[in-house]
Amino acid sequence: MAKRTEKDSWLDLSPEEWNALMDRWKERMYRVMRMSAAERRKLMSNPVLAKTICNCTYRPTYENSDETELLFCVLGRSPNIGKERGCVCVLSPVAAFKKLIYFYHCIRGKEDVQKRGSS
Numbered sequence: 001m002a003k004r005t006e007k008d009s010w011l012d013l014s015p016e017e018w019n020a021l022m023d024r025w026k027e028r029m030y031r032v033m034r035m036s037a038a039e040r041r042k043l044m045s046n047p048v049l050a051k052t053i054c055n056c057t058y059r060p061t062y063e064n065s066d067e068t069e070l071l072f073c074v075l076g077r078s079p080n081i082g083k084e085r086g087c088v089c090v091l092s093p094v095a096a097f098k099k100l101i102y103f104y105h106c107i108r109g110k111e112d113v114q115k116r117g118s119s
Helices: 015-033 037-045 047-053 093-098 111-118
Strands: none
Touching: 015 047, 015 093, 037 047, 037 093, 047 093
């Protein structure tokens, strides 16, 4: 997928781009679903491995930044991302496994930080 411009959001994706995004998402989800519960726990307990199924790179917020890190739902905010341009956190296999309910972890912080902030 080509680097998107600043004004773009995931809502601006063409049908072809959306289908490609969904195909990659399904591939990652199926890979995780085929794992045993023990394998999933091992994967999620290791940030290096969990990054292999992270969706961060498939959203305009990430694509339009200089960020190279992933897994913000676990690691926290990014100093390199400042503007919300579209979020696919909810579609992440990591989010599904960890039962995450918040969005824009790269900007708003880890799940527990956002939970405390909404109380």
